[in-house]
Amino acid sequence: MKRIALAWEQGGNQGHLVRLRRLCDELERAGAAPVWALAPHRRGLAALAGDPRPHVQAPPVLTRPLGAVLSTADLLVSQGFLDDAYLLASIRAWHALWQRERIAGVVADYAPVAQLAAWAAGLPVLQVTNGFDSPPADLPIFATRFNGEYFVRKNAVTVAALSRSLERVGRIFGRALSLAVLFDAPDRLLDCVPQADPHGPRSPSAYVGPLGQLPCADEATWTGRPGMKRAFAYLRGQAAVAAFAAASSGRNWELFCVCPDWTGDTVALGEHVRLTRTPVDIASALRDCDAVLNYGSSTLVSQVILAGKPQLMMPPDIEKWTIAATVARHDLGRLVLPTGDLGGALDWLSSPGAIERAALLGEQLRAMSLGDRLTERIERWIR
Secondary structure: OOEEEEEEOOOOOOHHHHHHHHHHHHHHHOOOEEEEEEOHHHOOOHHHOOOOOOEEEOOOOOOOOOOOOOOHHHHHHHOOOOOHHHHHHHHHHHHHHHHHOOEEEEEEEOOHHHHHHHHHHOOOEEEEEOOOOOOOOOOOOOOOOOOOHHHHHHHHHHHHHHHHHHHHHHHHHOOOOOHHHHHOOOOEEEOOOHHHOOOOOOOHHHEOOOOOOOOOOOOOOOOOOOOOEEEEEEOOOHHHHHHHHHHHOOOOEEEEEEOOOOOOOOHHHOOOEEEEOOOOOHHHHHHHOOEEEEOOOHHHHHHHHHHOOOEEEOOOOHHHHHHHHHHHHOOOEEEOOOOOOHHHHHHHHOOHHHHHHHHHHHHHHHHHOHHHHHHHHHHHHHO
16 A cells, blocks of 8 residues: 655645645545655644544744745745755655655645655655646746836846756755756646636646535524625635725625634624634535625635635735736636725626626536546546
């Protein structure tokens, strides 16, 4: 039985573990034995509660403070990819783990050093990604306010330095290490829909749709006021909740809002708002709502598109910004700010064009049964 390591290095969202648990199930069905390879601080997270698979301790992960992020190149710099000594030590530590645990393959979820180490050791790698951390190998700048020739040149200098660093490390291991090894990986699963992939479109067979969510039995409860349109909101931060609550007041919208970090007075939000800090069943919420307000999470954004509902996205960071901008380019949602014209954006949600466009694409994507591809892809990779 092949032992497969599941590695997750970067990012703080437990959604990484949720989708990896789904892959554990698929690996076991294919006759493999999954082994968690995680840093110690990951092992007590709620998304792993009750999981019976064995754990081994992964090498320490380096994450330095970020300045302005022009592209994935800057993220790699913050993760130690210009530090030859760190890369050498980490790759050797991963190699020792592969040998000690008799690892035959690696599933890498935002785990660039583990992926590099697997390549250097000649192990097969399956990369699972929402698209953000898997750009083209030339690492183009993100579509943000940092545009123009100066930023393109600045980014090119960083990309060239990363390429030289990987070449130096690769020579020590006798392997050709490069950015293409990380970002042109032949085996890749995208747990999103194509319209939410910041670096798409790619081969249609790579997309398997969102792979899961935290289990929860609670359903969203609406106010039941007659004639009101329903908006399901999953937001981060007090400002986002307060801004949407104020904008929807008097606009014939009722909001059911999930905000895990809310600490304020819910009464002040208005009678048209119900708020909870705990997760709810996403499938039923999407079934019963007319539109969705969210913070640009790849999984939820893809679930909304599959459900055929229009959405507004208020992203708090660069990853979610790029995802939201991608959805907006497909005219399936609007990227908004707390200080922007939220009233006008809410009016767009109820426009016939937005509703019909989202419903039509959702129907087309559901007919493609993206999730049915997962089992076949895993079985083929294991062979």
